[in-house]
Amino acid sequence: MKLDKRLLVCAEMTEGSFVCDIGTDHGYLPAYLLRSEKCTKAIAADIGEKPLAAAKATFENEGIEGGQLILSDGLKNIPLDGVTDIVIAGMGGELISKIIDADERSRTCGANFILQPMTRASVLRRYLADNGFEVTEERAVWDGEFAYSVMKCRYTGVTYEISDVREQTGLTDASYEDGRKYIEKQLERMKKAADGMRNSRPAEAEKIDMTMEKIRKEKGI
Ligand SMILES: C[S@@+](CC[C@H](N)C(=O)[O-])C[C@H]1O[C@@H](n2cnc3c(N)ncnc32)[C@H](O)[C@@H]1O
Structure with a gap:
């Protein structure tokens, strides 16, 4: 079976033999991992009966x-x-932040977390930094229309500071095409936000402009 590019990167970032997919929907990711023997055991979990029935059908x-x-x-x-x-x-x-935060075992189970936010990746990055989850890898995925970021992290208990640039673009860089496109998309989104508040909240718009400038400089865009 084939996975789309986004889920394929999630699959590639798994490390061990027992994978749990929270919010599995059709169960494509665990099915792929089991089928390709990248893991031997997998949990497909979802809050909804319907998605779980879809995952059952996939299996x-x-x-x-x-x-x-x-x-x-x-x-x-x-x-x-x-x-x-x-x-x-x-x-x-x-x-995603709420799901991690709601269960103390996120901090004690020792698992490798693979997180792929569809929106508000910055909120997740801030949560991970403030709550002692070290991001060991972050990869951007461009699927022809949308840009995604996939983060691999683990709880260490050591909190850390992140800059505005890191909050918006994470560990992605422009050394590969999807990384460049992800950063460009983030800049586009930020420009839209800044333009929308230029008259009503000029100080905030200027702050976003400054972060954009820093992103361009640091990431070489
Ligand atoms: C857009 S689908 C994503 C499916 C798949 N993980 C992917 O990335 O393609 C989101 C899924 O998350 C499930 N979901 C939403 N909130 C959840 C929660 N609190 N716990 C478990 N699953 C949840 C939804 O029912 C839905 O099936």
Whole structure:
């Protein structure tokens, strides 16, 4: 089976043999990982009955063994013993932060987290920094229309400062095409936001302008 580029990067970032996919929807990611034998056990979890039924159908169609389906709000009903990787993809950055924050085991289970926010990646980056999750890798994905960022992180308990530039663009850089495109998209989005507040909140617009300038300089765009 084939995955789209975004989920493929999520799959590539998994490290171990037991992957838990929170908000799995059709269950494509765990099905792919089991099918390609990148992992031997996988949990496909979702808050909705319908997505979980779709994931069940995917597993059946693909003849998947080793897959477990769990109805769960975030990590709530997930037994995390032995789970090596937790993937939370395709949701907003705020919701991803909330899901991680809601369960103390995020900080004790030792799993590798693979996070892919659809919106508000900056909120997630700030959350991770303020709460001691070290981002060890971040990769941008351009799928022809949208730009995404996939982050790999792990709890260390050591909080750290992040600059405005890092908050907006993370560890992505312009050394590869998708990275450049991701940064350009972020700049476009920021310009729109700044232009929208230029008359009503000029000081905030100017702050965004300054961050954009720093991004261009630091990332060589
Ligand atoms: C847009 S889909 C993303 C599917 C897949 N992860 C991907 O990236 O393509 C978002 C899924 O997250 C599920 N979801 C939303 N909030 C959730 C929560 N609190 N806990 C678990 N799943 C949730 C939704 O039901 C939906 O199936």
